Amino acid sequence: MSSIDALFERTRSENRAALVGYLPAGFPSKDLSIRAIETMVDAGVDLVEVGLPYSDPVMDGPTIQAAADVALAGGTRIRDVFDVVKASAATGAPTVVMTYWNPVERYGVERFAADLAAAGGAGLITPDMTPDEAEEWITASTAHELSRVFLVAPSSTDERLAMTAEAASGFVYATAVMGVTGQREQTSNLAPELVARLREVTDKPVGVGLGVSNGAQAHEVAAFSDAVIVGSALVRCLLDHDEPDDALAALRALVADLRAGVER
Template sequence: MPLPLETPGPAAHALDRIFHTARSGQRAALAVYYPVGFPDFEQSLHTLQALAQYADVVEVGLPFSDPMMDGPTIAQATRQALTSGFRLAHLFTAIREIRASSRAAVLVMTYWQPVAHRGATRFAAELAEAGAAGAIIPDLPLEEAGPWLTAARHHGLHTVPVVAPNASDERLARICTTAGGMIYAPAVAGVTGHTGPLASGLPAFVARLRALTGLPISVGIGVSSAAQAHQAAQYADGIIVGSALIRHIQNAPGPRGTRAALALARDLAHGVHRLPAAA
């Protein structure tokens, strides 16, 4: 049975408005992912704030030592963040700074262990106080999500699920009843960082999800170019890009890499516009 929904907080409402505004403007919303603390906290804060000038949604990654769904690009970045001295307080500082300097909504991408270690109630309260709209916890199965869902709803946060194309409609429907803000649909199978074509079945998967929920459907994990963003924007409500941005900074540490990442973010922001509807 779905848990009773409590009133979303102001930051969660901001995420809802972003999708409404994007839809009205004949485009998909652009979400960018970047791990706080990479390559160090100060540079990550600068990069996150700069990316927020192009993005509708900023997914702030919480570095974790065992990032099971992440490919080599993000795994290397999060390891470097941990080596450079990342602390959980940096996450909340980054959220506050992004919210203070931009109109972007902030979601936190994290694995379950750091949340469990902090305590679901405390973590949710700190996210809400910092101004986050919600969290994405890809390794938290529905059957074990009750304590987090209760805490998140109590503090007005959205919980964004990452859903698998091979899941049954029954299971997807159950997941969607617990979701808020948006549904995260992988653009390809496997871990992050894919640079090939989008999955041929992605449009059909998005259509399946639309039949099960009225929430916006965002696609990520495998979108790496403005052309792919434009392709997916024709049927999805949001486009999520992470590894492709991070790769620029790994290839050219310092200002040059940051400029290249921001140039890609600018191109992505143009790419998410939709083709005019046929007369």
């Protein structure tokens, strides 16, 4: 059983959704990104997504783009991402990397899988990699016992939902809205239907992301999903505060609110 499988077994026994938190490695700095992740886990995040900063995102909204720009300007490289993963995994929280596929391909798929596993990483989320194009990654991830988290969207056909769920491990990432990432005033009304369609083809855990920004929304999403995924709202805590202590305090307060939401 992988660390992600064990996490979902535990949260299901506790009759709650898991709380998943995303932050880019190297933002606002390498050291502060590690402190921020440690703060998130201490405040209640169950699973950590470490973002690999990318210069040409197609799915990220302005908040995460701004954070990635800061990380890249600070010199963040893939080696730094693995250092952040190692520190995150040391907290005891299963830790995955979220990245577009080009950096993995340039680094070397087998090499990336080996180094991610060596850092204690539990898997990889690949927003622009579909299972029917992922033969090399499926081979490498299997060899290094890494989870493969693929994305589905409201526009996915039933056939594609089934194919994606079959190839995924750890959990299936359901993007709750069409469009780029970012905080929203309300959660998508497409999300429950998408999760229900996934339930028809798989019993693997389903995490819902894109838009959750507070405990009330987390509670709403937790009612029909296995995991509530939060990114932009957490990043915003660090963007909005110049002083590290203030940023971490804001982050801790938000995570506490989100965790209370998934437990209500």
